[in-house]
Amino acid sequence: MPCAYRPVLDKIRQAFPQPVSDRVHDSYFVHSIMRALDEVDALKSELPLLGQTSETDYEAARVASLEEKGVSLEEVTSRLVSYLRGMTIFGHPRTQQNVIQQPSIPSLIGGLLASLYNPNIAWDEYSRRVALAEVEVSAMTARLVGYDPGRAAGLFTFGGTGTTLYGVKMGLEKACPGTMTEGVRESAVLFASDAAHYCKYNVAGWLGLGTRNVVLVPTTPSNEMDLRELGRLARAALAEGRRIAAFVVTLGTTDAFGLDDLAGVVALRDTLVEEFRLPYRPHVHADAVIGWAWAVFNDYDIEANTLGFQRRTVRALAGACRRVRHLHLADSLGVDFHKTGFAPYVSSLILVRAQDDFHLLNRSPEQMPYLYHFGDYRPGMFTLETSRGGNGVLSALANLRLFGKEGLRVTLGHMVEMAQLLREHLEGHAATTVLNRDNFGTVTVFRVYPPGVDTFSVKHRELEDVGWRDSLLRHNEYNRRVYDYIHREAMAGRGVALSLTDCYRRTSYGEPVVGLKSFILSPFVDAEHVEDLVRQVLAAQVQIANS
Ligand SMILES: *Cc1c(COP(=O)(O)O)cnc(C)c1O
Secondary structure, three states: OOOOOHHHHHHHHHOOOOOOOOHHHHHHHHHHHHHHHHHHHOOOOOOOEOOOOOOOOHHHHHOOOOOOOOOOHHHHHHHHHHOOOOOEOOOOOOEOOOOOOOOOHHHHHHHHHHHHHOOEOOOHHHOOHHHHHHHHHHHHHHHHHOOOOOOOEEEEEOOHHHHHHHHHHHHHHHHOOOHHHHOOOOOEEEEEEOOOOOHHHHHHHHOOOOHHHEEEEOEOOOOOEOHHHHHHHHHHHHHOOOEEEEEEEEEOOOOOOOEOOHHHHHHHHHHHHHHOOOOOOOOEEEEOOOHHHHHHHOOOOOOOOOOOOOHHHHHHHHHHHHHHOOHHHOOEEEEEHHHHOOOOOOOEEEEEOOHHHHHHHOOOHHHOOOOOOOOOOOHHHOOOOOOOEOHHHHHHHHHHHHHHHHHHHHHHHHHHHHHHHHHHHHHHOOOEEEOOOOOOOOEEEEEEOOOOOOHHHHHHHHHHOHHHHHHHHHHHHHHHHHHHHHHHHHHOOOOOEOEEEOOOOEOOOOOEOOEEEEEOOOOOOOHHHHHHHHHHHHHHHHHHHHO
């Protein structure tokens, strides 16, 4: 009987990179990728979207089933490309929605190479020099933030959330030794500001600390942790006999780029150790997934300003570095190359100042009988993950090499310059006011008011005076209408796509403040896009007045 399956197998073999060099097949491989890129390119227009958005039919998706027969590689490609229809082009200069980037070409090639040969950086036996790349990126980043690269160590993990999970887990082991084997038996708390990312709750929940044991520290109007309140809350917790699993300090909050006073928190921690004679040193984790990149300016000569930034940009950079330069004081910190490093998802690095801290997470070798018998690099002995791909590592390394310190300074500096330009325009109009004026990133949260409102005083009154609640709520609604207008226009190819934040912060009397948010993260943004946005905001005002 002839081998009936053979023709199918032959076809499937064609769909794999060939194990032995075959130039003809290589070009088929490259051509297949080009075909996919061509099809995507055909979706581009003036809009900051690929193709058009359309109704999504989740009901139909829910009844999908595996077909009896497969289809050709070409057909698979076209079908895959169809899933990109309606996607926002995050690198488009008319997209200023959120902290999402367009990955650079080298970072994509890094990701492709890792996908192609599938290194597993759990163990150098399975990843060889890609494991080395993880060590290199960790050392480069450690040095950048001021850690001693000889003592520090780093690991790539599953997102910024993962970096905080690692930080708090190490802190928990310090505060309550043995939780890895015995579980959490004592009451332990985690401190983070009310502007810190919500992953603090995931982390507390998943580690068994419990979300109720997240102590929210109020923030000042500059969106940074109120240190005096932190001291009061921490002393109260210790006086009740609770342990401190971690202080999570945010350098670069998601909505406003608020920067906590890390040096102040570390000093407080040291004081508390003495004051309460603690048998452990509470762990300080810096959530710097957004702010880490500003470390390239730590040694930029602000006075000489050889890159020729505007003075107000230089001031903004200095304002951020004032806090970012203390990153080396944190026991651990998180870096997202997919947030402010132009790498594709997921590319997150957890760095520890002292590599021994990772060994708080060790498992016993008997639990992993089939792995790690030899080799020089075996992070799989203590990582949460088992398999870890090399994509994040190679794409981060690609960008660190591509940009160098200078390239990162230029790109970030330009984006800050554009954000400053936007602020100048917004502050220059009677109808608009910047909410996060004291935060110096590339994100601007602002509010628009109807004609005739005195924007000089209304911002503070609405934030602090309960007598102004009605005004606040009315203007919250007004800003939603401005957002709706801007969004409709952007989807029609006019102006810039922004986002809306439902709660920039709470007023002193507990109501949320709605704001419009411009997150500039595209290297392609120029003054014309900023001016378009301002025109569009003013047009929204006129349109609402006439409706
Ligand atoms: C985005 C973000 C996170 C979560 O990071 P992921 O990579 O999305 O898991 C944590 N902290 C801050 C400040 C963030 O902006």
